[in-house]
Amino acid sequence: MLDISGLDAGYGDLQILYDVDLTIEDGGFVAIVGPNGAGKSTLMKSVFGLTTTMGGAVRFNGTDITNLSPDQIIRHSISYVPQVDNVFPPLTVMENLRMGAFILDEVPADRLEMVFNRFPILRERKDQKAHTMSGGQRQMLAMGRALMLDPDLLLLDEPSAGLAPDLVDEMFDRIDAINDAGTAVMMVEQNAKEALRRSERGYVLSQGRNRYEDDSDILLGDEEVRREFLGG
Template sequence: MSFLLAQGMTGGYGSVDILHDCTIAVEKGEIAVIVGPNGAGKSTAMKAVFGMLNIHTGNVFLDGEDITKLSPQDRVAKGMAFVPQTNNVFPSMSVEQNLEMGAFLRRDDINKTIEEVYSLFPILGDKRKQNAGELSGGQRQQVAVGRALMTQPKLLMLDEPTAGVSPIVMDELFDLIIDIARTGLSILMVEQNARQALNIADKGYVLVQGRNRFTDTGQALMNDPEVRKSFLGG
């Protein structure tokens, strides 16, 4: 079984189903990306994996354990971390306070993890006393990811991590995502910049109307003529 296996998910909001028999899997140390057109159910699939909405059919397994019925907080305790697209930092708190908030479930010494985050994101170390709301968009995303890493997760989930940032910052964020995966962490990412995301992905999922349309390695999807024509601009 894959490290993360969200199998046959059908569900959505209230009585409206957005996902239809959707399956997402991620191996240890792998980058998996979910792409597709607007309204395809990409973020909904991510929220379903994290337990933020109910699925009537399907199951979610993490490291072989069925976590389908667990709350998001309980999933964090099991090793999941989720970075939403917006409102993902505490703007009136300092960078360091934001990181400390990420460790709210921990009862051990968090200072070593804070230093590891500063090593991964040196600019945050420089700005540790500055309020997160005063940072650039790319720096705020680093704070959000850093705060998620404070939980010492096994699976890091990123919803549109490059939304609203410049192309240069986007490239930097993708490089950092690769560096994080190299530490052995599994990453599941929803991304609107499909071409760039598939370029760094070990595995890619193309969703259309809440259903799996294509599943393959990132490179294979990049080279697939139908995927290129329909979803990558030719």
């Protein structure tokens, strides 16, 4: 489904990624882990057209999307949930969800119902302003909005960031359910052990380069990976 090959990318003249490769199969679940500053979020932003590409290619379902803008990429059935600023605070839950379907002439009722079934709290709070919601509720709203277009690939940047510890497992469970329903997931996550436990395949970035890649359970059991990146 997604094929990143030899990607060099960054911001303006500042290069962050060097010759990075990554693939995601149809319906797959890939975790990208590594230390702070490794280029994880930059890689995700590169898929969504938010960086400067200096070399290499990003292909999705056989189409080269390397130099497309975000508003073009979203039409290829890719949705992105950034780590911060991922909801419209002054808008209600319903208005945020409708914004997620902005490329459509009208919001399909079944799409809205699907999101409410996946995140029941959003149905209860549909008239509530986003800025009055808790961090966990805002994160569910951000994911719900991203699902309004029923994407083939969902990009999640640090979905557990800022959540209370008792909400982290619940958030990962919800991501599992989204993937189980057929949506491929590419997730950047600082909680590396949990990300690898949940995903099928993992990529470890270091200093903007591929350091390790393998099935997630193999990476979890690799002594060198555990010592260098997973805290033993």
